[in-house]
Amino acid sequence: MSSENTRVFPVEKSGKLDSRFRRWLHNPQKILRPYVKEGMSVLEVGCGPGFFTLDIARMAGKSGRVVAVDLQEGMLEIVREKIRGSGLEGNIVLHKCEVDRLGVSGSFDLVFLFYVVHEVPDRRALFRELVALLRDGGLVYVEEPPFEVSKKAFEETLRIAGSAGLVVTERPKRFPDKVAVLKKP
Numbered sequence: 279m280s281s282e283n284t285r286v287f288p289v290e291k292s293g294k295l296d297s298r299f300r301r302w303l304h305n306p307q308k309i310l311r312p313y314v315k316e317g318m319s320v321l322e323v324g325c326g327p328g329f330f331t332l333d334i335a336r337m338a339g340k341s342g343r344v345v346a347v348d349l350q351e352g353m354l355e356i357v358r359e360k361i362r363g364s365g366l367e368g369n370i371v372l373h374k375c376e377v378d379r380l381g382v383s384g385s386f387d388l389v390f391l392f393y394v395v396h397e398v399p400d401r402r403a404l405f406r407e408l409v410a411l412l413r414d415g416g417l418v419y420v421e422e423p424p425f426e427v428s429k430k431a432f433e434e435t436l437r438i439a440g441s442a443g444l445v446v447t448e449r450p451k452r453f454p455d456k457v458a459v460l461k462k463p
């Protein structure tokens with residue numbers, strides 16, 4: 279599953295997700311700091327070329343772990359290269375998922391979804407699976423892009439997440455993106 283699904287961000291353009299401009303616009307440390315703590319178990323869905331992955335692992339520290347999941351093996355291969363020699367090899371697990379099933383096991387403190395939910399055809403199935411993977415009190419961070427995702431579509435995503443059992447706890451302002459933090463009660 280990759281090029282025939284036009285909803286999915288192509289591996290060939292992954293450099294766009296990893297530019298210096300983006301590092302300024304979406305400063306990973308700034309975005310992650312309020313949510314990622316030492317020792318946490320973090321599930322990153324749609325990690326792409328790993329723009330956030332290594333920062334998440336550093337912030338979760340030696341006792342933490344990151345499971346980074348993507349639909350496209352090409353994206354995971356880029357992350358694999360980044361991890362090599364970083365000292366984080368033991369803290370990051372890469373996993374190739376199916377379009378409608380993550381297929382991950384474990385219990386997570388935080389799920390990180392950056393610019394990915396609009397690419398997933400079945401949001402209901404996604405959030406149901408995420409709720410099952412979250413510990414009680416665990417958080418889901420969702421950020422969606424301004425042009426691809428309308429206000430209405432984002433609200434619909436939050437409604438779907440709500441039906442799956444999540445509660446919105448925060449609406450961080452990161453104009454022009456749409457952002458929400460949800461909790462499994």
Ligand SMILES: C[S@@+](CC[C@H](N)C(=O)[O-])C[C@H]1O[C@@H](n2cnc3c(N)ncnc32)[C@H](O)[C@@H]1O
Nearest residue numbers: 287295324325326329348349350377392394397
């Ligand atoms: C726009 S990119 C964002 C990547 C990364 N989160 C970032 O912000 O740099 C979206 C990523 O989600 C992945 N993706 C799309 N549909 C997916 C699905 N159903 N399950 C998991 N990953 C998916 C794509 O392969 C792509 O790498």
